[in-house]
Amino acid sequence: MRSIASRHMAPVAFKFWLTLALVAGMSSVHAAQVVHMATSYTNSAAVLSDGTLWTWGDNESGQLGNGSTVSADRPVQIGSSFAQIAVGRPYMVGLKTDGTLWMWGSVQLRNQTLNETRPVQVGSGFAHLMNSDTARKTDGSIWYWGHAKRLFDASAGGDTLDRLPPGYLQMVNDTAKNVLFVLGDGAIQSLHVHLNPSDMYPGWKGGYGSAGPVDRGFVQVALGSRSAAGVKEDGTLWQWKDSEVPVLVDGGYRQVAKGAVHTLALKADGTAWAWGDNVWGQLGNATLTGSETPQSLGAGYSQVAAAGGHSLALTTDGTLLAWGNNNAGQLGVGPVGQKQLSPQPVVFAGADAPGLGAMVATGTLTRLTLSAHVQIKPEHLASGAKGNPYLVAITPDGTMYTYTVPAFDRLNPANPLAWADRLQNTSSLLFVNQDMTHLSGTAFFIGYGLGATTAESLGEMLNSYRYKRVYDIQ
Incomplete structure (x- = not known):
């Protein structure tokens, strides 16, 4: 437990203490565990045990859902009450605990192209988000959107989504070209969409469902750029290329994920395995050496995900691990x-x-607009306790700035922090279309404390962890 700052603390010591408290606290604040995660080529996302949704990576189409097109190489919180998340290209899909379905980024819906930088509700009555292209409703029907709209003339639909024909249980897209289906009896079927303009219809590349028992009983499949894999209800893992007949890898599996040219798989005993190409370190073996056979990543895992040249894995204690290519901050x-x-x-x-509260960023590094507000809980306002909101910026060299309407000022140790009263439950513009290149790497924190003096309220804020890191200038 941090001690509350003394009003008699020496000015330089106060500044040093505050910097350490904020920065050190960043890694100790996340007791909430990850319960679900997903990734695509340039983006990733996770749902925590408190229902909050966090996204990171490329944001050119607003797919982070933070109201901007500014990318992030670390997680940013964009919402709450979520149960599942799926990451498409370039959009995301979230399922909330009340069964509503939400999307953001750029994605093709039934009669429109959605282009939103914040989550928008597109449906209700859903029970399970199967992947970034399909979701199951409580009545058992499967609904689709995105690239899959090229594959069917929808026989049924709602206002925003289309319904898969009877017999289709799951659909997996790697790109707009390749699709895998799991059919009602666990058979699999692959589809290649021709890009030649003269080809009016997509062409089927093998219907494994008619090949015999080896090709039935699949409960989950994954698709890479050169191969596919699937887990059957008996725990066996199979993989294949193009229209080849699936080949048995081994037994005891419960999930498989595919990157472009590598595979991750999770066994029922919690061990994770990786194989394939390793040019980006996506196998996680501390080398760039690939492997044609599964290599152990150890035990204690509950979920795996992969895309492109990177990998993610969730441990049983709720820790999210990532490795491999990071060209977009994914x-x-x-x-x-x-x-x-x-x-x-x-x-x-x-x-x-x-x-x-929140900080909203729009524009680019050379023309950046920032606004922020600190949200003080109603019970704290109603109790008559003074709520002192803070907005602090720390540059890479440790210099601290605090917000005093209407500008940021370097922290004056003799008068440590001025109240930023205009940030209390209302948004204030901080910068408008400014070149922030010189502040690249600066981290912003918001929070508020309760107390009669500066030192008391600041110390109470830190002791109660009532602050968070809201934005990093990239």
Whole structure:
């Protein structure tokens, strides 16, 4: 437990203490565990045990859902009350605990193309989000969107989504070209969409369902750019290329994931395995050496995911690990472009401090607009306790700035923090279309404390973890 700052603390010591408290606290605040995660080529996302949704990676189409097109190499919180998340290209899909389905980014719906930088509800009555292209309703019907709209003339639909024909249980897209289906009896069927304009209809490339018992009983499939894999209800794992007959890998599996040219698989005993190409370190073996056979990543895993040249895995204690290619920040461990050859933990800074407000960024680094507000809980306002909101910026060299309407000022140790009263439950513009290149790497924190003096309220904020890191200038 941090001690509350003394009003008699020496000015320089106060500044040093505050910097350490904020920065050190970033890694200790995320007691909330990851319960579900997903990834695609340039983006990743996770749902925490408190229902908050966090996204990171490329944001050119607004697929992070944070109201901007500014990318993030570390997780940013965008919503709450979520149960599942799926990541498409370039969009995301979230299922909330009340059965509503939400989407953001750029995605083709039934009669429109959705282009949104914040989550928009597109349906209700859903029970399970199967992947980034399909979801199952409580009545058992399967609904689809996105690239899959090229594959069917929908026989039934709603206002925004289309319904898969009877007999189709799951659909997996790698790109707009290749699709896998799981049929009602666990058979699998693959489809290749021709890109030649003269080809009016997609062409089927093998219906494994008619090949015999080896090709039935699949409960989950994954598709890469050169191969596919599937787990059957008996726990056997099979893989194949194009229209080849599936070949048995081994038994005891419960999930498989495919990157472009590598595979991750999870066994029922909690061990994770990886094989394939390793040019980006996506096998997680601390080398760039590939393997044609499964290599162990150890035990204690509950979920795996892969895309492109990177991998994610969730441990049984709720820790999310990421490794491999990080060209768009999709690992969530920063910095962009630095590949990771072994699993690295993803930190959700401020995950136990929801509802504290937000910072919204729009534009590019050279023309950046920032606004922020600090949300003080109604019970704290109603109790008559003074709520002192703070907005603090820390540059890479440790220099601290605090917000005093209407500008940021370097922290004055003699007068440590001025109240940013205009940030209390209302948004204030901080910068408008400014070149922020010189502040690249600066981290912003918001929060509020309760107390009669500066030192008391600031110390109470830190002791109660009532603050969070809301934005990093990239």
